[in-house]
Structure formats: C-alpha cells, structure tokens
Amino acid sequence: MTETQRDTFGESRTVDLGGPVHYVDFGGPEQAPTVVLVHGLGGSHLNWDLFAPLMRPHARVLALDLPGFGRSEPGDRRTTVHDNVKVLDRFLREVAGTPVVLVGNSMGGMISILQTAGSPETVNGLVLLDAAVPGPRRALDPLVAVTFAVYAVPVLGERFLRLRRRRTTPLRHVRDMLRLCGVDPDALPPSTIDRSISLIEQREDVAGMDRAFLSATRSLLRLLVDPRSYRRSMASIDVPVLLVQGDKDRLVPVAAARDIAERHPEWEYLELPGVGHVPQLQVPDRLATKVIAWLEATASARASA
Numbered sequence: 001m002t003e004t005q006r007d008t009f010g011e012s013r014t015v016d017l018g019g020p021v022h023y024v025d026f027g028g029p030e031q032a033p034t035v036v037l038v039h040g041l042g043g044s045h046l047n048w049d050l051f052a053p054l055m056r057p058h059a060r061v062l063a064l065d066l067p068g069f070g071r072s073e074p075g076d077r078r079t080t081v082h083d084n085v086k087v088l089d090r091f092l093r094e095v096a097g098t099p100v101v102l103v104g105n106s107m108g109g110m111i112s113i114l115q116t117a118g119s120p121e122t123v124n125g126l127v128l129l130d131a132a133v134p135g136p137r138r139a140l141d142p143l144v145a146v147t148f149a150v151y152a153v154p155v156l157g158e159r160f161l162r163l164r165r166r167r168t169t170p171l172r173h174v175r176d177m178l179r180l181c182g183v184d185p186d187a188l189p190p191s192t193i194d195r196s197i198s199l200i201e202q203r204e205d206v207a208g209m210d211r212a213f214l215s216a217t218r219s220l221l222r223l224l225v226d227p228r229s230y231r232r233s234m235a236s237i238d239v240p241v242l243l244v245q246g247d248k249d250r251l252v253p254v255a256a257a258r259d260i261a262e263r264h265p266e267w268e269y270l271e272l273p274g275v276g277h278v279p280q281l282q283v284p285d286r287l288a289t290k291v292i293a294w295l296e297a298t299a300s301a302r303a304s305a
Contacts, residue, residue, distance in 0.1 A: 009049055012266040017090045021064060022071035025050045028060035034121040036096050037063040040106025041216055046195055051280035054288035061095055065298030068212020073205050079212040080219035085114045092122045101125035105278060107132050107220055117233035127291055128243045130277050131251050132220055134227035135256025144250055151217045161210045170200040182248050182276015240298040241267040246275030
C-alpha cells in the first residue's frame with residue numbers, strides 16, 4: 001500500500017517494505033534512465049532538494065528515506081548498513097523498477113556499493129558522492145574523531161544524543177550539521193533550512209530515530225575498521241562508476257577517495273576544489289552538469305551492463 005502527497009518538490013509517498021519507507025518522486029521523462037538518490041548518515045530526502053530538480057529533465061528521479069531517517073519512522077526494524085541494503089534492494093525491485101543508476105552520498109554511497117555488488121542486475125550505473133570508503137592511515141579531523149568515538153560506545157552514544165537534543169534547538173542542530181559537512185547555512189535557500197527544521201519537529205519516534213542513527217553509525221564504522229569484505233564488493237563492480245569527492249570534506253578525507261580512485265582506475269574520478277561532504281547541496285548546478293554529461297557518455301555501457 002502506498003500513500004501519496006504532493007508538495008512543491010515532487011510527490012511525497014510512503015510504501016510498505018517490511019515497514020514504512022518514505023520517498024519523493026521528482027518525476028522525469030518516461031524513457032529516461034531512473035536515478036535513485038540514497039542519502040547519508042543523519043540525512044534524508046531533503047539532502048537532494050537542490051540537486052534533484054536539475055536532474056528531472058534528464059532522468060526519472062526518486063529519493064528515499066532509509067528506515068530511521070527522514071520520514072521513515074524506524075519502528076522495531078534493524079538499521080545497520082546491511083539491513084538498509086536489504087531495504088534498498090526491495091525499493092529498487094518493487095518501486096523503482098530495475099536496473100537503475102544509484103547516486104549515493106556518504107553512507108548512502110557505501111550502501112549503493114554493497115547493493116551493486118550484491119545484486120548487480122538491479123544497477124547499471126553508480127555515482128558516489130563523498131562515499132564512506134576506507135583509506136590509508138591518516139589523522140582524522142579532531143572533532144569528527146571525537147564525535148564518532150562517542151557514537152561508537154554503547155550507552156555513551158545514546159546519552160550524548162539525548163543531551164544534545166535537550167540543549168540544542170532544531171535550528172541550531174541543522175546549522176551545526178551543515179557546517180560539519182562543509183556547507184555555509186547562510187548560502188542555502190531559506191526554504192532548505194525551514195524544511196529541515198520542520199522535519200526534525202515532525203518526527204514521532206525520536207528515541208527510535210536515535211537508536212537507528214547509532215545502529216547505522218556503528219555498523220558503518222565496523223566496515224571501515226575491517227574493510228576486507230567491503231573492498232571485495234568494490235572490486236566486483238562491473239558497471240560505470242563516477243566517484244566525486246570534495247577536497248575540503250572533514251568526514252571522508254580526500255586521501256581516502258584518492259586511494260580508491262588509484263585502486264579502481266576504471267572508475268571516473270572528479271575532485272571538487274573547496275567543496276565539503278555534500279556537493280549536492282553546496283554545488284548542485286556543477287554536480288548536476290557533470291552527472292548529466294556522465295549519463296550521456298555512459299549510456300551504451302550502462303545499456304550493456
């Protein structure tokens with residue numbers, strides 16, 4: 001059963017995939033490729049507000065909220081990275097139709113890689129935006145290192161999130177997260193900030209959202225600490241890949257993306273000077289231009305994938 005509601009940005013829908021999964025259908029030409037947008041840790045469909053409309057003339061565009069994020073209330077579902085891969089797989093088969101082009105940001109990039117490796121028949125192209133990937137040993141950004149160390153510890157992570165929620169207004173939370181991702185909140189349209197605030201205020205199962213966030217975080221960290229299976233998944237991918245990385249990303253250092261690009265010379269690599277963790281919010285026009293050109297250039301390769 002699917003519930004549909006129209007808004008300025010597209011059709012907002014909720015479908016039952018073992019629990020409610022919210023997504024936005026931005027529309028697009030019927031014969032164009034289907035592009036599915038997969039947000040990162042702590043993100044939602046709102047991360048694509050500036051990028052998706054630019055893609056709409058060239059692709060059918062869908063953006064989902066993974067369970068425990070956005071408007072997909074978690075319920076009693078597990079929300080590890082691998083559990084979210086299973087949800088994405090059902091979404092592709094039952095909602096989007098396959099094969100599709102996956103565009104994944106941060107954790108969404110990791111999930112998209114695992115989906116492509118595990119179910120290659122569902123994906124014919126992959127765009128990775130500052131994807132959560134392993135890299136050479138390096139010094140992490142101090143704030144990022146401390147924050148994720150807290151998230152990783154049971155009980156401590158839960159208490160930290162509760163305390164932050166009590167002491168931080170939704171506006172400050174949104175602005176702080178954007179700054180951590182390298183985005184100047186004042187450079188975004190006011191509607192983007194307002195929609196993010198409203199989403200926080202409308203959440204019903206707040207405690208469940210915290211559990212979902214921490215479960216996803218801890219599973220992501222485990223894959224990065226011991227990346228052997230993750231690297232095997234990347235090595236098995238046989239579809240066109242566009243790897244995009246901002247060189248000012250504090251969450252996924254540019255050294256990690258450069259290392260992955262060297263390991264996979266068949267992947268196209270684009271480095272964005274002065275850009276942080278969410279290029280779809282910071283430089284949506286430039287990113288859309290590149291992705292549209294890549295879609296056109298890889299059309300025949302994707303058709304035979």
